[in-house]
Amino acid sequence: MITLSILFFLLVVLVFLSVVIVQQGTVAVITIFGKYARVMGPGLNFKIPFIETVYRRISIQNRSVELAFQAITADQANVNFKAMLVYSVLNQGEETIKNVAFKFIDEASFMQALTRTIEGSIRSFVATKRQSEILALRSEIIEHVKSQLDTLLESWGYHLTDLQLNDIAFDEVIMRSMAQVVASSNLRAAAENEGQALLITKTKAAEAEGNAIKISAEAEKTASQLRGQGVALFREEVAKGMAESAKVMNEANLDASLILFSIWTEAIKHFAENGKGNVIFLDGSTESMEKNMQQLMALQKLNTVGN
Template identity: 70%
Template sequence: MQYTIYIIAVVGFIILLSSFVTVKQGTIAVVTVFGKYRRQLRPGLNFKIPLIEQIYSRISIQNRSVELSFQAVTQDQANVYFKAMLLYSVVNQDEETIKNVAFKFVDATNLMQALIRTIEGSIRAYVATQKQANVLAQRNEIVLHVKEQIDQVLDGWGYHLQDLQLNDITFDEEIMRSMSRVVASNNLKAAAENEGQALLITKTKAAEADGNAIKIAATAEREAAQLRGQGIALFRAEVAHGMSKAAQEMEQANLDISVILFTMWTESIKHFAENGDGNVIFLDGSSEGMNRTMKEMMAMQLNKQTEPTAKKG
């Protein structure tokens, strides 16, 4: 009798303990009664009817990831090898969603197989419409195509595709070598074009600099010539003025102005001899020539003196 009571007490204690269920954070437990869906248990300590209610499955509502590795064929019959990372999760914690997740597939293995094959099929279908040269540049387009194609399917299963990352896209070795040669030739072409542009710019800048230098030199020479002309004109005017004044003073003193001419003549000969550098210069040394020159200088001076008077009148 005592043993019977003891056994009953132990069995009752075990049944009592089995009435309490602990559900981890990020997980929802699905409860069935005789194989039929009954209710859900949320994270924490929960109570269930012992021997009647059973934990059918525990559904994780956290994000899950899986790595994919598969092959596709392009429109021009090139083999493309993909390595991808898939990130998915349960759509939400609604009761209907959890029921879909729990009962759509026999187990998680079957779900994973269906999920992977669906994504691989979607990518293969897209790649089959593209040429090999375009695949590498269309990572984003492939991902968008996959999401558009399978989001509705996954939603019926109670899942949502969070992200699909195509980490690696490769081709057959021969195609990779040919692509490398194409890239190398394009780089050489771009380098040659850049060098040509740089040379053109250098030559253009050099030509502009030469042109500017010529313009500056021409402007400086023109200004120098103007200044030299002004200096020569001023020198001549001063000489004429000095000679005219000297001639007038000598006439007033009843002296022969040929003395001035002779003095200028000798000074000129001296200057030519000192600074001529071997050049031959012909001078009119006759008295008539010197007299004519003196008269012309005096006439020039007289005209300059009468011009202001005429302007005033």
């Protein structure tokens, strides 16, 4: 009875040592006396007790790691980077799993090599660029790192899924100077815009004033012409009337100077009614009247000849 109990106990232990449960998203690498033997997939598996050993369990899921490091630009400015790296096992092929299991002594060594490689790639790229260029080269930095890491990671059995530069920052002194540069640039742009707006306003105002002066001058010119034509027509009609009156009086054997005397008296009456205290001297002598009458008669003769 005791022997059967011992045998049953040994059988249970043997079965326990033979069973290997591999979680989903994970594979197990089996070795025989330290030499690679095979790969176990997820689920229930069996191994030979005391001969086969689970060397390493490898996750084939995506993994991420955050990086924080510093680089120096070509003009000796310190740049602080914060990045997130997403990577995974390249595939579940046997050769790929062997590379993942045996390329590095442990996971910590692999992570150290991966992070140092990424940091070195970014530092070498940043060292060729100036401080003012870095912030605009985020996508170029990522592409540069990926181009250098793809082949290397494949040889290790991994694939770089994504690399994100979450933060790119300079030292506080540099950040303050950059802020001042931006502020100065904005102020200069605002001043230029204000100057352009003022120039446009002044130009439009000058154009409007010039147009107003031009229109006013044209209107004054036209008005002067019309006033001159009106005065000329008035004088012409007055001369015609006086000449006709003089002609009639000559035919009636009357003195034509009576016309001038009548006009002279009418003028004095008009000045008296509408004057505002101004003193006006009028020559009412007979000689002056005769002289004016002779001029009017001569003008009448010219008009008669012209017609």
